[in-house]
Amino acid sequence: MIGLTLLVRxxxxxxxxxxxxxxxxxxxxxxxxxxxxxxxxxxxxxxxRIGGGIIWVVALLAxxxxxxxxxxxxxxxxxxxxxxxxxxGLGTLALAKALSHWMTTGVLLLIAAPILALLYNLPxxxxxxxxxxxxxGTPILSLVGGIGAALTLGARRGGVLLALxxxxxxxxxxxxxxxxIDGAVAGRPIAPQLMxxxxxxxxxxxxxxxxxxxxxxxxxx
Amino acid sequence: xxxxxxxxxxxxxGDRAVFAGLDLEVKPGRALLLTGANGSGKSSLMRVLAGLxxxxxxxxEWEGADISEDPDAHRARVAYIGHADPLKPSMTATENLRFWxxxxxxxxxxxxxxxxxxxxxxxxxxxxxxxAGQKRRLNLARLAAGQNSPAGPxxxxxxxPATGLDPGAVSMLANTILAHLSNxxxxxxxxxGGRLDELIADHADHFTLQTTGSGVAG
Numbered sequence: 001m002i003g004l005t006l007l008v009r010x011x012x013x014x015x016x017x018x019x020x021x022x023x024x025x026x027x028x029x030x031x032x033x034x035x036x037x038x039x040x041x042x043x044x045x046x047x048x049r050i051g052g053g054i055i056w057v058v059a060l061l062a063x064x065x066x067x068x069x070x071x072x073x074x075x076x077x078x079x080x081x082x083x084x085x086x087x088x089g090l091g092t093l094a095l096a097k098a099l100s101h102w103m104t105t106g107v108l109l110l111i112a113a114p115i116l117a118l119l120y121n122l123p124x125x126x127x128x129x130x131x132x133x134x135x136x137g138t139p140i141l142s143l144v145g146g147i148g149a150a151l152t153l154g155a156r157r158g159g160v161l162l163a164l165x166x167x168x169x170x171x172x173x174x175x176x177x178x179x180x181i182d183g184a185v186a187g188r189p190i191a192p193q194l195m196x197x198x199x200x201x202x203x204x205x206x207x208x209x210x211x212x213x214x215x216x217x218x219x220x221x
Numbered sequence: 222x223x224x225x226x227x228x229x230x231x232x233x234x235g236d237r238a239v240f241a242g243l244d245l246e247v248k249p250g251r252a253l254l255l256t257g258a259n260g261s262g263k264s265s266l267m268r269v270l271a272g273l274x275x276x277x278x279x280x281x282e283w284e285g286a287d288i289s290e291d292p293d294a295h296r297a298r299v300a301y302i303g304h305a306d307p308l309k310p311s312m313t314a315t316e317n318l319r320f321w322x323x324x325x326x327x328x329x330x331x332x333x334x335x336x337x338x339x340x341x342x343x344x345x346x347x348x349x350x351x352x353a354g355q356k357r358r359l360n361l362a363r364l365a366a367g368q369n370s371p372a373g374p375x376x377x378x379x380x381x382p383a384t385g386l387d388p389g390a391v392s393m394l395a396n397t398i399l400a401h402l403s404n405x406x407x408x409x410x411x412x413x414g415g416r417l418d419e420l421i422a423d424h425a426d427h428f429t430l431q432t433t434g435s436g437v438a439g
Contacts, residue, residue: 003324010309010320017311078305081273085296086324221274 003088004096011100021066022104026112029062033116044121051120052130052181053174059109059134060170063141066105067166068159070097070149075219084220094150094212095205098142106138122185129184129194136197137177143201143208144169150215172200223285224248224407225270225376230279232265239265240430243279249375249405252398252421254412257430263411264304266430267380270409271301283376300367300374302382306360310349314340314359317348322366327373334365338393357385358393365397368404377401377408383417395420 015022036054037047074080083093110131117130148166152158180193224247231241239262247253257263268274270281272288272295281288288295308317315331322329335341338358348356361382367373377398383391395417398408402424410425412418418425 006320006323013316014309014311073309074307076305077307077309078303079307079309081268081271081301081303082307082321083324084273085271085299085301087293087297087326088324 004092007096008100015104022108025062025065025105026108029058029109029112032058047120048122048185051122053178055116056174056178060141063105067145067149068162070101071153075153090213090216091209094146094209098146102139102142106142109138110134126181126184129180129190132194133177133180136201137173140173140200140204143204146212147208150212153219226282228279231277232269233277247407249407250402252408252410252425254410254418254425254427261430263430264380267378267411271299271378272296298375300364300377302379304380306356308348308356311347313345313347315344318366321363327367334362337365338362353385358390361394368401375406379410381411391416
């Protein structure tokens with residue numbers, strides 16, 4: 001637990017001091033979502049119907065922007081070797097990295113999402129679904145993204161490879177995340193979608209650090 | 222007095238046998254100076270000894286026990302200095318050292334460690350402003366921080382540690398290594414010769430890795 005706290009504090013400190021990744025992710029999130037109405041039209045009746053899906057698509061693309069850097073700096077400067085040799089273990093490192101990624105990206109997306117909800121004319125009744133679906137869904141993006149970041153460590157064109165590996169794994173999150181918002185807009189119950197997202201989150205918490213650690217071990221060796 | 226021994230140790234990277242059948246022995250209080258041409262496998266051997274790379278064959282013993290029986294205990298006894306300096310540019314020297322010391326459960330006595338490598342005046346400076354030599358000094362100060370801690374590592378694996386150091390810093394490194402050896406520690410140091418080898422020669426044995434994958438002691 002001490003190791004996890006130390007690692008998260010270090011990651012947050014580094015993100016606060018030097019990282020523009022988090023800001024870039026949020027700016028991308030807002031800008032990309034703003035672009036869609038220019039392309040598909042700004043019909044006030046249509047926007048709430050497509051808003052949930054668009055917000056989720058741009059959220060997962062924004063979350064991906066900084067994934068490539070999750071382990072690469074530690075890999076390049078030799079820190080990863082020392083982290084592996086430390087008593088903390090790679091599983092804890094993977095969890096700490098995912099948690100830090102979520103705190104510096106997912107939380108910011110969560111904060112920015114209501115602005116986009118206004119832009120897409122989502123009813124107030126859908127704001128809760130938007131918030132809850134992103135609260136449950138964005139940590140999954142960080143946890144599953146960590147696996148891809150570790151698998152593509154040291155690979156040439158790792159960013160493209162990362163997208164190809166991870167985007168298919170994001171599809172269930174997208175379906176149930178956007179489904180919860182659509183359900184709220186249509187006045188349907190959203191509990192099933194949120195429960196599925198909660199299940200995904202628990203599964204990702206249990207499995208993703210372990211899978212990421214295995215991929216990191218491969219990269220170190 | 223068993224220290225570290227390897228038995229028929231082999232390493233394969235890709236399809237290439239980097240080294241094979243290596244038998245090494247390093248007693249407590251001694252250093253092993255590992256020499257060899259580029260590509261002879263010095264760094265790979267260091268990584269195998271650290272547990273960062275699996276051996277393709279053979280095994281490593283510490284105090285007579287196979288390290289694979291308790292890899293966590295082996296990792297706890299290792300201090301590893303690789304080619305890169307694991308420092309974060311936006312963190313100060315103190316913050317970098319403190320992070321590693323705490324992560325390894327060591328007493329973060331930072332000031333003496335910085336003093337040992339004459340970089341105490343840079344304690345609060347972000348390492349992005351450090352020269353290559355200063356970064357190396359700070360990396361080596363990790364050794365000193367561990368040395369000042371009761372639970373410090375006993376097996377030092379130093380992969381060309383004097384790279385980028387001026388003669389004064391090499392002397393500081395030699396003093397740090399000699400202090401470690403005087404505490405019955407072990408140091409395995411890959412080197413291309415030079416002042417460091419001379420300064421610790423009385424406490425060191427030699428081993429040369431051949432590019433053919435074998436090794437010669439002495």
